[in-house]
Amino acid sequence: EIVLTQSPGTLSLSPGERATLSCRASQSVSSSYLAWYQQKPGQAPRLLIYDTSSRATGIPDRFSGSGSGTDFTLTISRLEPEDFAVYYCQQYGSSPETFGQGTKLEIK
């Protein structure tokens, strides 16, 4: 099983700032099948990024993904108030699919 470790656990930033979230895998993620999700309290997760760097339908271009192998990054270029939430990475190239433990992005 591929274990995904996200860092930091909590990130405190202000609107307008740039956010960089990390996801490290215990072994190489097959064919860069790595996704990022956003979850707000009381809501289901929402797909942001898939295949490491492709934005899902309707996702603003301030969200971008990068990485390969075992190290992946989600970047939010300029934080909007609605971006403060919990973010999860997920690998779907190997069974079982696994999620990271999440990074909480909070308003500073």
Added chain:
Amino acid sequence: EVQLVESGGGLVKPGGSLRLSCVASGVTFNSYNMNWVRQAPGKGLEWVSSISSSSSYIYYADSVKGRFTISRDNSKNSLYLQMNTLRAEDTAVYYCARSYSSSWYSPLGTWGQGTQVTVSS
């Protein structure tokens, strides 16, 4: 609008059973893999089970293997999760999720609102 609606959650005693359902509307259901993902209170996301579009391929997390059974009825645009021998650690919100694309390797693109399952005596 694409919509997934789960039902069937509730309070059950340890060792009991529940059957969750998920009905899809406004979406092409029968061409996509479907999944169940759960989230324990205050915790992260845990993949539970997946089923291919034709039910030919089925996978389970080790934590539920032998106790849970996933199935689907494409004629009814419906997904199911039969949960037996429930344990306290199965307490969670259970989400139904459709794969983003029709290819095998796909993230989870459409999610339901979730249904709460509580296992307690």
